[in-house]
Structures are given as structure tokens and as C-alpha cells.
Amino acid sequence: MREKATTLYLGPQHPGITGNMMIRLKVEGDTIVGATTEVGYLHRAFEKLQEKRNWLQSFTLMCRFCVPETDPMEESYARAVEAIEGREVPERAKYIRVMVLELARLASFMLWYGGQNGSLGLYTMGQWSVGDRNYILDLFEELTGGRVYHMYIWPGGVRRDLPKGFEKRVLKTMDYFEKRLNDYDDLMFENAIFKKRTQGVGIVDKEKAIEHGVVGPVLRGCGIRSDIRIDDPYEVYDKLDFIVPTAEGGDIWARALVRRQEARQSIRIIRQVIDMMPSGSVYNKIPNPQKWTLPKGDAYVRTEAVRGEIGLYMASDGGTNPRRVHLRGAAYVHAITLLEDILIGANIADVSAIMNSLGTCPPEIER
Amino acid sequence: MQKLKANLIEHINSGFRDAVAKDYPNENRLDFYVNKQCIPSILTYAKDRLGYIHLSHIAIVDWLEEGEFELIYIIWSPEEKIKMFVRTRVERENPVMPNIDMIWRQANTYEREFREMYGIQFQGLEAPEEFILEDWQGPPPMRRDFDTEEYANETFFHRPGREDAGDVREEIIKRSREEIPDFAKKYSR
Numbered sequence: 001m002r003e004k005a006t007t008l009y010l011g012p013q014h015p016g017i018t019g020n021m022m023i024r025l026k027v028e029g030d031t032i033v034g035a036t037t038e039v040g041y042l043h044r045a046f047e048k049l050q051e052k053r054n055w056l057q058s059f060t061l062m063c064r065f066c067v068p069e070t071d072p073m074e075e076s077y078a079r080a081v082e083a084i085e086g087r088e089v090p091e092r093a094k095y096i097r098v099m100v101l102e103l104a105r106l107a108s109f110m111l112w113y114g115g116q117n118g119s120l121g122l123y124t125m126g127q128w129s130v131g132d133r134n135y136i137l138d139l140f141e142e143l144t145g146g147r148v149y150h151m152y153i154w155p156g157g158v159r160r161d162l163p164k165g166f167e168k169r170v171l172k173t174m175d176y177f178e179k180r181l182n183d184y185d186d187l188m189f190e191n192a193i194f195k196k197r198t199q200g201v202g203i204v205d206k207e208k209a210i211e212h213g214v215v216g217p218v219l220r221g222c223g224i225r226s227d228i229r230i231d232d233p234y235e236v237y238d239k240l241d242f243i244v245p246t247a248e249g250g251d252i253w254a255r256a257l258v259r260r261q262e263a264r265q266s267i268r269i270i271r272q273v274i275d276m277m278p279s280g281s282v283y284n285k286i287p288n289p290q291k292w293t294l295p296k297g298d299a300y301v302r303t304e305a306v307r308g309e310i311g312l313y314m315a316s317d318g319g320t321n322p323r324r325v326h327l328r329g330a331a332y333v334h335a336i337t338l339l340e341d342i343l344i345g346a347n348i349a350d351v352s353a354i355m356n357s358l359g360t361c362p363p364e365i366e367r
Numbered sequence: 368m369q370k371l372k373a374n375l376i377e378h379i380n381s382g383f384r385d386a387v388a389k390d391y392p393n394e395n396r397l398d399f400y401v402n403k404q405c406i407p408s409i410l411t412y413a414k415d416r417l418g419y420i421h422l423s424h425i426a427i428v429d430w431l432e433e434g435e436f437e438l439i440y441i442i443w444s445p446e447e448k449i450k451m452f453v454r455t456r457v458e459r460e461n462p463v464m465p466n467i468d469m470i471w472r473q474a475n476t477y478e479r480e481f482r483e484m485y486g487i488q489f490q491g492l493e494a495p496e497e498f499i500l501e502d503w504q505g506p507p508p509m510r511r512d513f514d515t516e517e518y519a520n521e522t523f524f525h526r527p528g529r530e531d532a533g534d535v536r537e538e539i540i541k542r543s544r545e546e547i548p549d550f551a552k553k554y555s556r
Contacts, residue, residue, distance in 0.1 A: 040499040213422050213473040313426035324428045333473040366499050
């Protein structure tokens with residue numbers, strides 16, 4: 001006899017949900033037969049607010065779009081402003097930006113390690129990785145004064161130069177992380193539970209990936225080599241030597257394999273950047289922010305964040321405030337149409353693991 | 368790069384004569400200004416024939432003074448590595464746009480948001496009526512003529528808050544016995 005479908009509301013307050021959103025599941029027994037994403041729990045109208053604020057004030061909102069990854073948003077904003085205005089950025093600042101972006105990427109990977117394993121009930125990894133993440137946050141605190149929100153990469157360069165001996169401390173931390181990533185591999189990728197729960201679950205095939213506009217590790221997990229840092233290079237990524245890992249299968253396991261390699265590539269990039277960093281100034285001063293106007297025009301910049309492509313469209317009407325700042329994050333395409341699609345046929349217990357592997361971040365959907 | 372761009376302009380103009388191209392010589396960017404009715408056909412053509420398989424963004428700007436919304440479809444070709452901006456304008460009064468979610472599924476999310484936040488109707492869009500707003504009765508809130516503060520003052524009653532709530536600056540001055548700096552005085556209540 002066919003079981004009757006039941007509606008199950010997962011979220012907005014549920015430990016397995018990656019933020020303030022809800023998924024309305026239609027389930028038959030333990031199997032999902034329909035899913036609808038419901039958002040609207042944390043809309044902060046940042047983009048509306050930015051239209052009322054001057055160029056520098058609206059910059060301070062950028063890092064708040066998505067908490068696990070604050071620096072790519074700042075960098076996008078800075079680069080879009082520079083593109084419209086034609087402002088030059090000192091070479092040293094570009095290297096520092098890449099270093100900060102990669103440190104932020106590594107910190108975000110640490111959160112992902114915890115979240116992905118936590119969603120499967122494997123809590124040791126979360127204790128380790130979130131603990132280790134603090135070493136990076138310590139570096140950020142020293143450099144920027146903030147642990148999570150930095151407001152460091154701003155239009156014209158970066159806010160201050162590296163403190164004395166900072167490079168050495170970064171390299172020491174990287175040595176530590178290199179060792180720790182091996183421990184993570186033993187704990188995560190040698191774990192039978194992790195393998196069993198992730199292989200063949202949440203599959204995104206190549207056709208679906210193109211149809212849904214999938215980006216980042218999810219796309220690379222389908223075997224498609226795509227990375228904004230290589231395809232549409234920004235800052236100094238075109239001068240650096242690193243590889244873009246891919247994996248076949250398109251399931252949670254494949255996406256985990258991609259991220260595992262990417263974390264190592266970030267360490268590689270940070271070492272190169274410190275090695276190649278030129279001396280010089282780090283900031284091309286902006287005018288008085290109250291009177292600072294940008295010429296009429298628009299720009300669209302793309303950044304490779306941990307969860308995938310971040311796109312920022314910015315339009316200026318020649319005034320002191322942005323005409324429009326329009327952000328599109330990876331979660332905007334992953335967490336609604338794609339998630340609703342691939343949840344069908346999955347088990348209730350897999351929802352959280354799938355959401356984590358897609359990099360779902362609700363604040364990015366509701367800006 | 369310039370050769371690719373010239374080739375692209377030729378291809379687009381051969382199928383869509385009204386499309387006006389604008390080149391940005393130092394960037395991997397090419398803009399096309401088109402009529403809104405051309406949007407589905409030009410995007411399908413670019414995706415299927417020219418290799419622009421990735422819809423990177425659909426941006427929207429409210430040009431209130433000109434009485435129009437501008438929609439910018441930004442598509443990307445992984446092979447040519449060029450960003451193509453397909454731009455169109457639609458009137459602010461009863462705006463209607465063609466729907467493109469059959470070309471890229473994720474366009475559905477953008478269109479839902481624009482319908483709710485800007486009041487643009489997309490022909491044949493199949494999606495739940497509500498996206499981010501719940502039981503919203505007011506005008507589309509992301510339009511530039513919507514004043515958030517004014518709407519909040521008219522719609523909601525004022526809640527006085529704590530009775531002992533004072534100006535925090537005055538409290539600090541009292542405690543530290545220091546004068547308020549001149550630049551901060553204008554912000555003082």
C-alpha cells in the first residue's frame with residue numbers, strides 16, 4: 001500500500017539548517033517527494049540601505065552579507081568601485097588582498113569541515129576545525145582589529161600595512177594547518193560512516209549543473225574545471241601557480257574531495273604571495289567620503305569564494321551614494337531551485353548534509 | 368580578445384539587427400542594448416550557438432527619474448572568457464517582462480525576487496506568489512520611490528522602549544566628566 005505523503009517543516013530553527021531558512025518537505029515515510037525552500041526570516045534590506053548611504057558607509061555593510069565569508073564581499077565592493085572610478089591600487093595591496101582572501105577561504109573551509117561532519121553526527125571534526133580556525137582569526141585580529149568582520153579591503157587598497165613580523169606568523173600558522181589537514185583526512189575521509197552517508201547522495205550531474213547555473217566546488221565536483229581565479233583573474237591570481245582540483249561523481253563525497261584539495265591550494269597560494277610580495281604603499285587615498293562622488297557608469301565583478309562565484313553589480317549615477325549595489329552569491333542559485341530539485345528522492349536525514357555540501361547561506365539570498 | 372568581440376558583435380547583429388553593441392576595450396566585457404521582447408531569443412541564441420552557457424547574474428536598476436527599470440542579463444562564456452551584458456529597459460508603470468526560466472532554471476529565483484521587490488510581472492512565471500515578504504500589502508519595497516522610514520512611521524505604532532533610555536553620549540559624559548567633542552554635538556539629541 002502506498003503511504004500517504006506528510007508535510008514536514010524543517011527549520012527555521014533546526015540544528016541541521018545552515019541558517020535562518022525553512023524547507024517544507026513532502027515526505028512519504030522517510031523519503032522526500034517534494035521540497036520547497038522558504039526564505040524571509042532575516043531580510044535586512046542591505047541593498048536598499050546602501051542606496052541611502054555614501055560610498056564608504058555602504059562598504060561597511062558588505063562584509064555582513066554572509067558571516068562565514070566576509071572578505072570576498074568586501075573585495076568585490078572595493079574592486080567594483082575601483083572599476084567605475086578607475087582608481088589604481090598599489091601592487092603591494094593586491095598581494096595583501098590575495099593573502100587575506102586565502103586566509104579567509106581557509107577559515108571558511110574550517111567551518112565547512114565542522115558543518116559537513118556535524119550534519120552527519122560526527123562532532124569531533126567540528127571541535128577540531130572550529131578550534132583551529134581561531135588561529136586564523138587571531139591573525140585577522142592582529143591585522144584588522146576584527147575577528148570575523150574585518151572591513152580591511154576597501155576601495156583604493158587595504159586599510160593598513162602588515163604589522164612587523166606578520167608574514168612569519170602567517171607562515172607558521174600555515175605549517176600548522178598543513179599538518180592538521182592530514183589529521184582531518186584521517187578523521188573524515190577514512191571514516192566509514194562519512195563515506196557511506198555521502199557517496200551517491202545529493203548528486204548533481206553535468207547537465208543539471210549547467211541548467212541551474214551551479215558554481216564553485218559543486219561545479220568542480222561534477223568534473224567541470226571552472227574557477228574565477230583562473231578564468232577571469234582578478235588582483236594577482238594570474239601571477240600565481242596553483243591548480244583547480246576537480247572530482248567525478250557530483251555527490252557530496254566528490255564535493256568534499258574538491259574542498260579537501262582546495263584547502264591545500266590555499267596554503268600554497270598564501271606561501272607564494274608572501275614570497276612574492278613587493279614593498280611599497282598599500283593605499284591610494286580616497287577623497288573626503290562625505291563629498292566623494294563616482295563617475296556615472298556601472299561595473300560587474302566576480303570573485304571566487306569558498307562556496308562559489310560571487311557576483312556584484314554596481315551602478316553609479318554620478319552622485320555620492322551608490323545608485324544600486326546588487327549582489328548574487330552562490331547560495332542564491334544553489335539553495336532554491338537546485339536544492340528543491342536534488343532533495344527529491346533523498347532521505348530526511350540527508351537534507352542537512354546536502355545543504356552543507358551546497359554551501360547554503362541564507363543571508364546571501366535575502367540581502 | 369578584440370577579434371572575438373568583433374566576431375560576437377557580427378553574430379548578434381546578424382540575428383538581431385536592433386541590438387546596439389557597446390565595447391569596453393580594456394575589459395573582457397561587451398554590452399548589448401536590446402528591446403525587451405528580444406531577451407529570450409537573444410539569450411537562447413547566445414547559449415545554444417555561441418557558447419555563453421553560464422547565466423552569471425540578472426541585475427536590476429530603478430531609474431526613477433527616467434520612469435524605467437533597467438534589467439541587465441550578464442552571461443559568461445567559459446571558452447571565450449567574455450562577459451556579455453544584455454541590457455534592456457522596461458517602463459515603471461505596469462512593467463511586464465518575458466520569462467527566461469526555461470533557458471536557465473535559476474532565473475526563476477531572480478524573477479520571483481523582482482516580481483516581489485520591484486513589481487515586475489514575468490509572463491508565464493510559475494512560482495509561489497510569496498518569496499521573501501510575507502502578507503505584504505504595501506508597494507514593492509525596493510522601488511526607489513518607496514521610503515522605508517515613512518512607511519514604517521505610517522504603518523506601525525511607536526514603541527517607547529525603556530523608560531530610563533537616555534542619550535548614551537550624555538551618560539558617558541556624566542561618567543567620564545568630559546566635554547562632548549564638537550564634531551559629535553550635531554548628532555546629540
